Amino acid sequence: MRYVPFGRQVRDPDTGEFIGITNKAFEIRAADKGHLSLTWVEYYGDKSAETLGIAASAFRDSLDDKKLATKAYFAIGQAGLTRETANAHGKAIRIVHAPDGPNEGHVELRRFSDDDVKLLEALALDVYSEHVAVKDLKLI
Amino acid sequence: MRPEFHEFASNALQRRVKLGSSSSAGSGLSAGDILRSGLIDDRHTFRGGTPASPPSLQERVFKALADAKVWTAQVAMHMNLATRDRYFRQLDLLHDCDEWFGADLPLNLESYKTFIRFMLTVDGSSKPSLALSASGNLLGIWLAGRDRLTIEFRPGDSVEWVISRQEGDATERAAGTTSSARLMANIQGFKPETWFKLG
Numbered sequence: 001m002r003y004v005p006f007g008r009q010v011r012d013p014d015t016g017e018f019i020g021i022t023n024k025a026f027e028i029r030a031a032d033k034g035h036l037s038l039t040w041v042e043y044y045g046d047k048s049a050e051t052l053g054i055a056a057s058a059f060r061d062s063l064d065d066k067k068l069a070t071k072a073y074f075a076i077g078q079a080g081l082t083r084e085t086a087n088a089h090g091k092a093i094r095i096v097h098a099p100d101g102p103n104e105g106h107v108e109l110r111r112f113s114d115d116d117v118k119l120l121e122a123l124a125l126d127v128y129s130e131h132v133a134v135k136d137l138k139l140i
Numbered sequence: 141m142r143p144e145f146h147e148f149a150s151n152a153l154q155r156r157v158k159l160g161s162s163s164s165a166g167s168g169l170s171a172g173d174i175l176r177s178g179l180i181d182d183r184h185t186f187r188g189g190t191p192a193s194p195p196s197l198q199e200r201v202f203k204a205l206a207d208a209k210v211w212t213a214q215v216a217m218h219m220n221l222a223t224r225d226r227y228f229r230q231l232d233l234l235h236d237c238d239e240w241f242g243a244d245l246p247l248n249l250e251s252y253k254t255f256i257r258f259m260l261t262v263d264g265s266s267k268p269s270l271a272l273s274a275s276g277n278l279l280g281i282w283l284a285g286r287d288r289l290t291i292e293f294r295p296g297d298s299v300e301w302v303i304s305r306q307e308g309d310a311t312e313r314a315a316g317t318t319s320s321a322r323l324m325a326n327i328q329g330f331k332p333e334t335w336f337k338l339g
Contacts, residue, residue: 006233007239007271009271011233011269022271022281024273031242069238069239071239117292117315120302121315
């Protein structure tokens with residue numbers, strides 16, 4: 001799963017209601033340390049409300065400010081479909097387990113670059129299409 | 141201009157003057173940035189001052205919003221009040237410091253200018269969602285059912301666009317980079333009237 005701050009979300013222009021995520025959610029950011037950074041939910045057990053909360057908490061603890069914003073979301077996608085979609089856009093990515101301090105379920109997308117906006121859009125719309133609000137997570 | 145902004149900008153300039161041109165104070169406003177913004181001028185003289193520190197996130201965000209709103213006033217006669225207010229409300233939400241992530245940059249004024257200039261060429265009823273890239277470029281997102289157009293507005297009237305369009309069970313996707321003036325010609329094959337009418 002991938003952390004999506006408010007600025008990378010699609011919100012209703014009038015009501016501010018959450019609609020989805022933008023392709024910029026998959027832009028490599030400073031905190032990614034060179035590779036697209038994701039958290040592997042199943043590292044913490046079968047996917048459930050509990051393991052989503054544990055994974056989100058582990059991600060939070062790996063941040064410098066140890067803080068998740070209240071309007072942020074996590075976007076959830078499958079590793080196989082991520083690889084398949086990247087391959088379809090000419091990127092032979094590798095998904096590598098790379099623990100990041102307290103986030104032992106941290107994974108990196110190696111050989112991934114964010115220069116193909118069609119790939120980023122496909123990830124945002126077709127792969128990471130399950131969204132969970134931070135405020136709805138059982139953080140520990 | 142709000143007095144508290146003037147005060148923080150003056151303090152920031154004062155700190156940078158003491159530091160000279162060094163960037164050791166970290167990222168953010170330089171004296172040149174503040175002077176170029178036109179929000180204060182270079183006739184001020186400073187003596188003494190507080191120990192150097194980079195502008196806080198709140199200061200940088202405040203300046204970005206102030207710059208955008210001051211610039212908007214110059215073109216406000218071409219916009220209706222409701223549209224202007226909606227943009228401001230969206231920008232305010234995007235710059236909520238409690239929602240800020242990592243090293244993200246606040247709105248790039250030149251990107252915002254590209255957005256506004258483009259929006260002045262399309263039908264006034266068009267209501268994009270707005271988002272920000274990590275580098276502070278503004279994104280407009282238009283939705284129509286499962287079809288979506290995303291435009292990244294870049295400095296200098298440059299845009300990057302990407303369209304996702306459902307055709308039966310398949311998703312067609314196209315993207316390109318062009319000038320905002322050429323955008324409609326670039327996306328002509330994807331029924332741009334789905335998202336907005338030409339003005």
